[in-house]
Amino acid sequence: MPTEKKKEFIYEAALSLIDESDDVSKIKVVDIAEKANIGKGTVYEYFSSKEQLIAESITYMLKKWINHLEDSFGEERSFKENYTLMLESVLSLMEKKHRTILGFISMSESGSHLYKSLNSLMKDSFEELQKSNLQFYEKIVDKSVEDGIIEEKPPLFDWYFAISSSILCVIIHEKHFEGDVGYNHQEIIEKAYNTYIKLLS
Amino acid sequence: MPTEKKKEFIYEAALSLIDESDDVSKIKVVDIAEKANIGKGTVYEYFSSKEQLIAESITYMLKKWINHLEDSFGEERSFKENYTLMLESVLSLMEKKHRTILGFISMSESGSHLYKSLNSLMKDSFEELQKSNLQFYEKIVDKSVEDGIIEEKPPLFDWYFAISSSILCVIIHEKHFEGDVGYNHQEIIEKAYNTYIKLLS
Amino acid sequence: MPTEKKKEFIYEAALSLIDESDDVSKIKVVDIAEKANIGKGTVYEYFSSKEQLIAESITYMLKKWINHLEDSFGEERSFKENYTLMLESVLSLMEKKHRTILGFISMSESGSHLYKSLNSLMKDSFEELQKSNLQFYEKIVDKSVEDGIIEEKPPLFDWYFAISSSILCVIIHEKHFEGDVGYNHQEIIEKAYNTYIKLLS
Amino acid sequence: MPTEKKKEFIYEAALSLIDESDDVSKIKVVDIAEKANIGKGTVYEYFSSKEQLIAESITYMLKKWINHLEDSFGEERSFKENYTLMLESVLSLMEKKHRTILGFISMSESGSHLYKSLNSLMKDSFEELQKSNLQFYEKIVDKSVEDGIIEEKPPLFDWYFAISSSILCVIIHEKHFEGDVGYNHQEIIEKAYNTYIKLLS
DNA sequence: CATGAATGAGGTTTCATTCAT
DNA sequence: AATGAATGAAACCTCATTCAT
Helix, strand or coil, X not given: CCHHHHHHHHHHHHHHHXXXXXXXXXXXXXXXXXXXXXXXXXXXXHCCCHHHHHHHXXXXXXXXXXXXXXXXXXXXXXXXXXXXXXXXXXXXXHHHCCHHHHHHHHCHHHHHHHHHHHHHHHHHHHHHHHHHHHHHHHHHHHHHHHCCCCCCCCCHHHHHHHHHHHHHHHHHHHHHCCCCCCCCHHHHHHHHHHHHHHHCC | CCHHHHHHHHHHHHHHHHHHCCCHHHCCHHHHHHHCCCCHHHXXXXXXXXXXXXXXXXXXXXXXXXXXXXXXXXCCCCHHHHHHHHHHHHHHXXXXXXXXXXXXXXXXXHHHHHHHHHHHHHHHHHHHHHHHHHHHXXXXXXXXXXXXXXXXXXXXXXXXXXXXXXXXXXXXXXXXXXXXXXXXHHHHHHHHHHHHHHHCC | CCHHHHHHHHHHHHHHHHXXXXXXXXXXXXXXXXXXXXXXXXXXXXXXXXXXXXXHHXXXXXXXXXXXXXXXXXXXXXXXXXXXXXXXXXXXXXXXXXHHHHHHHHCHHHHHHHHHHHHHHXXXXXXXHHHHHHXXXXXXXXXXXXXXXXXXXXXXXXXXXXXXXXXXXXXXXXXXXXXXXXXXXXXXXXXXXXXXXXXXX | CCHHHHHHHHHHHHHHHHHHCCCHHHCCHHHHHHHCCCCHHHHHHHCCCHHHHHHHHHHHHHHHHHHHHHHHCCCCCCHHHHHHHXXXXXXXXXXXXXXXXXXXXXXXXXXXXXXXXXXXXXXXXXXXXXXXXXXXXHHXXXXXXXXXXXXXXXXXXXXXXXXXXXXXXXXXXXXXXXXXXXXXXXXXXXXXXXXXXXXXX
């Protein structure tokens, strides 16, 4: 197996443990190795330390997610369709797995310091990712201006916050309001979409 | 020193380390003891384990913060004044300290699973706190309706999300947009306030 | 309360814990203090260390037992009556409590090294006790010669072993043969008595 | 080195420390590791806890001793030769080492409660060993009946006690009567043998 | 005298990392 | 390249003992 493939294999093992775990710091190298069906020592053929491995695994996941989002964004679709697809993507991520990672992404604003020790290790890739993220958000905004949904392109902070808030909407709902006190799927997506519109109008 | 006072003393030591620390799990009992100028063994006279101590410390901080917020909310002030004070409170918390705890509170929606292992130890007090938090939010909303800022009291989810989003606004700004690309203090508070208004109109 | 009385009070607490315990080394000073209804610090007003306390407690028990045995030995009774009373004394000790101590006494031959660390602390009193024990045994032998049960006083080793073996008889029976495969109370006392006779004839 | 061989290696280190030690509970894992010329952590690759290791070490020793005794018992030899060999085995054990263990075996009748905490960990193997011990004793008795030394096979308790007493004889002598007041080697073996004969006649 | 809060030496156990195979 | 046995630093927690009140 080529090196990069093997590393991805290990990433997946690490990520599944990160999601199962209550406490990332409690994950053991031996568990990751076992999950990946390789020997404990082999991990060190590919990564210089456990922290490096964890950091790279999260970076890997983040990249995959950004790519996934970007792929879902098609020029041929209307803005609302694209925006909705992005929100659906967030939701499906929450429903399925990688909740830890999701917190990491969407809440990086307030939560990233929880991982500062990781951040120092993933500083470069994390900054790169934040750039990608920002570019993707900007593509969204530009599209919304292009489609005439938003009259004029607002300042950076405003659109960054609008999209973050929109995502917060679906996340809060998913986590705390599922069931009786909340809305149905269609309604919450609509509400999140409207959040974007309202905040930038 | 009475027991409760001593415990609070230890809480403060723990909290200051939690805030200084990149990684809560790396904090050592001996460090907390040193910070509190007491012996290692003394910690165990007051707490049954390190985890218990950390969990109680965070609960203590959260309670203090909620109380602080509620105290800042005066019936004699206008809604906007009250709301602004609440946002200032969030900001001052971020600027000064307890960033970890802030993440804990404001992002509990998406981030709480990061603390699952703590939560299990502080389940009861945490639920109580979330109830307090919700009650405080509701007091805000009621005031805004009473003052005629909002025409009619919206559904639970809507106002909960509106306030969360408003707080997200100041947090994102504080963390990522300080300096050139952002706004000044007055502007960002105004923007956060408007977020609440917009989202509930 | 006079000092000696208080010490005896603490001895009794310690002894009851020694008997309840699987492992003498696991007994905590705080437990002894609690059992004696005194403060932890008070223990150190009477004893210089935990080991000292344990050692003295055992010595106290041993002395009490020897005295008890000697008191049971009356010149006016026949040898067999006296011997039987001694065996009953052993049995009652086993049935009631102080099994640990009993092991200590009767099995000091092979078991005492288990307590070497204690022995060093109780060396003097232990030697004194062994002397008392020996004197008591000798009184038994002399009586048996005097009463004509044994023709001639045998060498030290022989009578010491004969009595030890006799005691072993009731102990083994009590511990392992109670019930179906064993004898009734009368029979086993008789058997133990006969052991003495046989071994010295 | 295969796992079982390595464990035995660690057993031997532990046993030598048990014998040197005044107090089993004072033995440190690091000492056992040093004695075995391995790292402290390595011990935990083979045993789940210190108590487990101690318990298994004693079980190991007991098994070895029982096997040794049984091997020494040959059908082609006379009963007295066999019995004498068994007693010699006890004595050589006492002279050389494993005094703690010896107490454990021969005095298990009255002393086993001293090891209750160990027993709980080695319950199964200990029961198995006691069965082996009993079977060995019975083989001895049967041989004595077969050889006509004893007329008729006595009840279980009687022969069990007779052999125990016989062993007690050599143990007491070895521990307390070596030198002036005692007998020479030949005499004490003879005396112990006669104890068996007398008690079953 | 009596106390128990405070202490810290000391012991157990964990686990990331190494390295010989 | 892959392994996993071996390691020991590091951290938690216990508890005998002290000492100020």
